[in-house]
């Protein structure tokens with residue numbers, strides 16, 4: 001902790017003449033909350049439902065407050081620690097819950113994804129941007145220690161390089177989801193530069209997981225294919241067989257998120273969002289990998305409006321900046337992920353829980 005001094009170089013004097021610089025440079029060390037109470041929004045969603053479990057394992061069940069909006073939480077989630085329903089578009093309600101639990105860190109995962117966003121563009125903008133600015137404002141006013149916000153490969157568009165897409169390149173997305181993610185990255189960076197809010201983000205690729213189905217994304221086929229292969233030995237995929245997208249298995253996603261949030265601030269060189277990669281494969285390659293376990297599995301392809309979204313996104317991501325800055329390194333491959341997904345989902349199917 002920095003000690004307050006007297007005289008012209010004291011933090012108090014500096015604060016009077018440079019309030020914003022003071023908040024950024026000194027306020028962090030002197031005035032940020034350190035209650036070690038975490039709030040996670042989007043807790044009933046695909047990533048939130050698993051991240052909350054990991055955070056509770058690490059920090060204690062009562063120190064992680066799960067927040068949902070409309071979807072009913074599972075019994076397991078309700079039993080595992082505190083849960084609140086909050087409409088994040090309503091700043092007062094969000095503020096109330098932050099105060100009630102004396103929160104110092106927020107993982108803000110609630111969002112409308114790409115495919116739903118194309119059906120309801122205004123909703124996507126309002127939910128994604130409205131909730132983000134409310135969270136950033138609460139973080140600024142209440143001097144929270146840290147905020148996590150998920151960006152996405154959707155920030156890229158047809159004019160970005162499609163292979164090994166670099167950290168810094170043209171960002172002209174053609175979906176409303178992508179537009180909200182680019183604006184969100186700029187907003188996060190602004191809140192860091194102007195007010196010193198320590199907000200950190202990752203450009204998630206498609207996330208594959210076995211616990212909660214994703215809802216409304218373009219990469220959802222890479223999860224649905226497993227469920228259908230196990231239940232019906234057949235899947236109709238909504239993108240072409242040769243569609244290649246960057247993907248990541250949930251254990252890598254959780255690790256990347258927690259690693260970035262818990263790394264020393266000196267290592268976090270950017271506060272917009274970091275590229276992170278796991279693996280890249282075509283829909284056909286994924287089907288072929290599943291066939292190794294379920295030989296009579298059949299996949300056919302009927303591309304719909306989501307094909308155009310997939311075609312506007314990168315096929316592979318260059319995450320060398322994240323590797324260099326804070327040591328990011330994925331562990332899961334197409335082969336290890338497929339084996340694990342098949343094992344987990346087959347077990348649930350046999351128990352009649354799929």
Ligand code: AKB
Pocket residue numbers: 113114115151152153154177204205206207216217218219220
């Ligand atoms: C989506 O498909 O919309 C998401 C994403 C890549 O951000 N999974």
